[in-house]
Amino acid sequence: MSDKLALILSGGGMTCSFSVGVINALVREFGVTNPDIVIAASGSSGTMAYYIAGQFGSITNIWTNLLPSKKFINHFRFWKIIDIDYLIDEVFKKQDPLDIEKVYTSNIEFLIPATNDETGEVKYFSNRDDDDIFEAMRAAKAMPLAFNKRVKINGSTYCDSPLTSVTQLHIAKAIELGATRILVIENPPLDWLTKFGFRCWLMFRKGIFKKNYRALELKGKNSSVPKDISLLHLVPQEKLKITTLNNNQSLLRESIDVGYVTCKGSTRVKEFFNGT
Numbered sequence: 468m469s470d471k472l473a474l475i476l477s478g479g480g481m482t483c484s485f486s487v488g489v490i491n492a493l494v495r496e497f498g499v500t501n502p503d504i505v506i507a508a509s510g511s512s513g514t515m516a517y518y519i520a521g522q523f524g525s526i527t528n529i530w531t532n533l534l535p536s537k538k539f540i541n542h543f544r545f546w547k548i549i550d551i552d553y554l555i556d557e558v559f560k561k562q563d564p565l566d567i568e569k570v571y572t573s574n575i576e577f578l579i580p581a582t583n584d585e586t587g588e589v590k591y592f593s594n595r596d597d598d599d600i601f602e603a604m605r606a607a608k609a610m611p612l613a614f615n616k617r618v619k620i621n622g623s624t625y626c627d628s629p630l631t632s633v634t635q636l637h638i639a640k641a642i643e644l645g646a647t648r649i650l651v652i653e654n655p656p657l658d659w660l661t662k663f664g665f666r667c668w669l670m671f672r673k674g675i676f677k678k679n680y681r682a683l684e685l686k687g688k689n690s691s692v693p694k695d696i697s698l699l700h701l702v703p704q705e706k707l708k709i710t711t712l713n714n715n716q717s718l719l720r721e722s723i724d725v726g727y728v729t730c731k732g733s734t735r736v737k738e739f740f741n742g743t
Contacts, residue, residue: 471503473502473644474493475507477634478627478632479655480711481712481714482655482656482722486652487723504576506641508580508607509608512603512608513529514526517529520569522563522566525565533558533562535719538553538557540714542712548614555608578592579606581609581626584623584626585676586675587676587679587683589630599620602620606626638692650736651700657711707721
């Protein structure tokens with residue numbers, strides 16, 4: 468069986484700044500620029516789109532200079548606290564444009580999970596298919612209540628949910644695609660208010676949605692990894708001040724720094740990549 472590396476990143480809104488630091492360290496300290504598979508949920512999907520396009524400098528620029536804006540997150544704009552349309556259409560397409568052609572032509576298989584708003588199932592959008600990556604990212608980031616909008620793709624509507632950050636599901640998907648080595652970057656968990664909002668949202672979903680959603684949650688909890696798969700989880704080594712919907716510039720930079728230091732100083736990461 469040939470060696471096949473997968474990177475899996477959880478979501479978490481602005482807490483995904485932790486994974487930005489990890490990715491920066493993987494590139495600069497370990498030279499990890501060409502994994503075979505990338506699965507990036509929610510707030511991590513944009514980061515990894517730029518990673519796959521080789522636009523490494525843009526990742527930090529976006530997170531530290533462009534996202535700390537009230538045009539993106541505004542708690543007084545209660546009908547749309549987080550404006551994902553602004554992120555996709557202004558930041559990703561105009562302010563620091565993503566080279567989308569490099570994403571489509573990359574030899575890295577890029578998967579973006581989103582929750583089907585009607586069935587409660589997870590759909591993986593891919594750069595290997597005819598999927599619109601910009602719309603896939605819009606769907607993956609469409610937080611119920613905070614964005615208050617569903618994204619329609621090919622006749623179905625999608626949104627973000629905690630289900631797409633169940634990394635056990637993505638590990639199973641990566642193994643299905645042939646991954647033999649998997650690095651999982653776990654961003655800090657959702658803050659209590661966001662968790663409460665998602666619980667309220669789930670209460671009002673249709674029966675079939677709840678059934679499928681909870682079945683996938685259970686599948687993730689009960690999943691196991693074959694012994695011949697090399698798996699490493701990387702998590703913050705300290706509690707971060709950043710929260711799901713906090714785009715304070717200094718806190719974002721602090722979170723990125725923690726991610727960088729956590730990855731760079733990890734003996735397990737060094738062993739995972741054979742010190743290279």
